[in-house]
Amino acid sequence: MDVDANRQLRLSIFSCHRTGRRMTLDSAFLIALLAVFLRTSAMVLVSPLFVSTGVPTKVRVFFCAGLALALSPALAGQIPVPHDLYELVTLAAREVAFGLILGFLVQMVMLAAQVAGSFLDLSIGLGLASVLAPSQTLPTSVLARFKFFLALLLFLSLDGHHLLIQAMLAGYRVQPDLVGAGAMQMLLSGLWYMSLIALQIALPVTAVSLVVDATFGIMSRAVPQINILIAGLSGKMLLGIVALSLSLPTLAVGVNRSLESVQSLLRAWMGL
Known part of the structure; x- marks a missing residue:
């Protein structure tokens, strides 16, 4: 590896000893390849699309390398x-920070569905499953996993992955604030929006659960001989599952609103 008069790094990848010619890979392409690889790797590191679905590490590395090779020629x-080394480290730090922010935004989209599912577990009486799951080392939520995978399918069907790639490319045309008040405000606004969307997703089933609780409370006063603990738990669970199946369109609406919120936050953050 040698440094030319313009102090640009060039890597010799092939040399022909007979003719004395040397093929070099331009430093702009190498830097673009490194930058995109770091940005993609940081995003994949925290993105639930790869972490929570159990994608092998080798597949993640090949995905990051393939995406970097595909995008680098256009960004060279x-x-x-x-x-110098200081500028290289600064560039790498910016790429990693940008990728982590993108991955965190995707995490918030899935977090809205997972929080709604965990809340519904407690509402309709499925919270006991988190204690009686011997295959899991940590407490697991039945509806949280169910909502997560549905939200993941909706995220892909609504072209959420295309939004991430567009945001990655737009981040090279502008230089958004990565550590200042702008980035912090965007992340806090995203958490606020996702909390509201999680409540909207869980609201229909929660309302049915409250009505069922009130009904069985009245029945226990009117007919004390009924075992409300047994009848109420099974009836509440049955009606909750029926209400959950009828309220599935609210999840699609919630994921769509989450993507719209992420898109608007990214535009405001980047000044687009």
């Missing part, structure tokens, strides 16, 4: 080539 002239 947009990323400034660092001239």
Whole structure:
């Protein structure tokens, strides 16, 4: 590896000894390849699309490398080539920070569905399953996992992955604030929006659960001989599952609103 007069790094990848010619890979492409790989790797590191679904590490690495190879030719002239080690470390830190922010935004979309599912577990009486799951080392929520995988399918069907790639490319045309008040405000606003969306997803089934609780409370006063603990738990669970199946469209609406919120937050953050 040698440094030319313009202090740009060039990597010799092939040399022909007979003719004395040397093929070099331009430093702009190398820096673009490194930048996209770091940004994609940081996003994949915290993104539930890869972490929570059990994707093997080798598949994640190949995905990051393939995406970097696909996007680097178009970005070779947009990323400034660092001239010293300090600029290279600064560039790497910015790429990692940007990727972590994108992955955290995807995490919030899935978190809205998972929080709603965990709350519904407690509402309709499925919270006991989190204690009686011997295959899990940590307490697991039945409806949280169910809502997560449904939200994941909806995220992909609504082209949420395309939104991430577009945000990655737009991040090279502009230089958003990564550690200041702008990034912090965007993340806090995202948490607020996702909390509201989680409540909206869980609201229909929660309302049915409250009505069932009130009904069985009145029945226990009117007919004390009925074992409300047994009858109420099974009836509440049955009606809750029926209400859950009827309220599935609210999950699609919630994921769609989550993507719209993420898109608006990214535009405001990047100034687009």
